Amino acid sequence: MTRIRVNVVPVVEGTDRGGSAGGRASVGCPLVDTIVVDHPLARARLSTMRDARTDNATFRAALRELTLMLIYEATRAAPLAEAQIHTPVSRTVGYRLATPPVLVPVLRAGLGMAEAALNLVPEAQMGFVGMARDETTHQPVPYMESLPDSLVGRPVFVLDPMLATGGSMVHTVELLTRRGADDVTVVCALSAPEGVRRLEESGLPVRMVTASIDERLNDSAFIVPGLGDAGDRQFGSV
Template sequence: MDVKIVEHPLAAERLTAMRDERSDSPRFRAALHELTMMLVYEATRDVAVTEYEISTPVAPAKGYRLGNPPVLVPVLRAGLGMADAAQAMIPDASMGFVGLARDEETHEPYAYMESLPDDLAGRHVIVLDPMVATGGSLLRCCEMIAARGCTDIDLISVLCAPDGIQKLDASGIAMTMTTAAIDPILNDKAYIVPGLGDAGDRQFGAYRRF
């Protein structure tokens, strides 16, 4: 699996705001929104475009639009905080949703909601999930998408752990990853270290120490 790490001062600044335990929910959400826009920009650098003719106030010119607008799939609940930013960058994108939760004892994911097109053959799908720890939840989502015929999956995540990347890579599903950072380890509760805590809790007002 191809992994692209976005190393940019502005991305690093937003990631720092998300990591900082002093950041309240509004600051965390704002940083996530802005960082998502940067990650989407990098993830879509090589997407196909089509040309068409326009007229400026001065003269005719060539215009460009996405040849195959993607389907955005935020993984609930934490991925909700990335959805508006991604759609702001790609207004023509459609949206699907996958709701996954992690069993806190087994750390295995289970689906509680699935809202995807029945046929994704020939479509470009961008999956949005702020954190990839064990990779189980994101892999389950990608399996659902691949089962509908999609062979063009891009993953966008703020933060990853090597365990999760290895699990996704070993799945055999063709996908690429764009992320702001890869942290070294997971703790005994399968949280990323140093990480940023629980991205869903921090967006929506809950707070836990790990």
């Protein structure tokens, strides 16, 4: 695991990340700790998602499987509580998450990550934030939110396949912090350096887990090389 301070360095699958044997690389920023999950299986699923020939059903399946890997890493340091359990042979000490997290998919694209995350962390509570993108200005347009009144002391995982400009994510994290959240992890399939930088500049209490930091945004604010529109790739154009 390599940590690089201040500069956000693009990491693209197929290049040398300096990753550890555990399949993780890390880009450290002053305010955002970014973990790049570059396990071979994660890279394979992301490649399936990138491929323009991949149909909607296969894309959704690859995103679900990749989400499991990302959540696995995102919860690596989650505090545990001990509990006495009985095996068929004897009594022993078991473990559970000390504090059930809150999962917040950003609609609509984040819906494709929600079921996989909840399957892995079934004790989690769900919240929802709806964001659309103005295709002219590329700015986020919020249209709904359904969140617990208080997030004090709760770990929160925001689910969105893509972090592009970062505008939607900053807005979402601001909603969470206004409810007392101070332990927020953004979970994305892939990210643009511009989005990571915007999170960094926001000063919000957030870290990020992603499968790739790509090269850049193009003039239409799409990630390059990216995978297109994650919502359309899952559900078809609307």
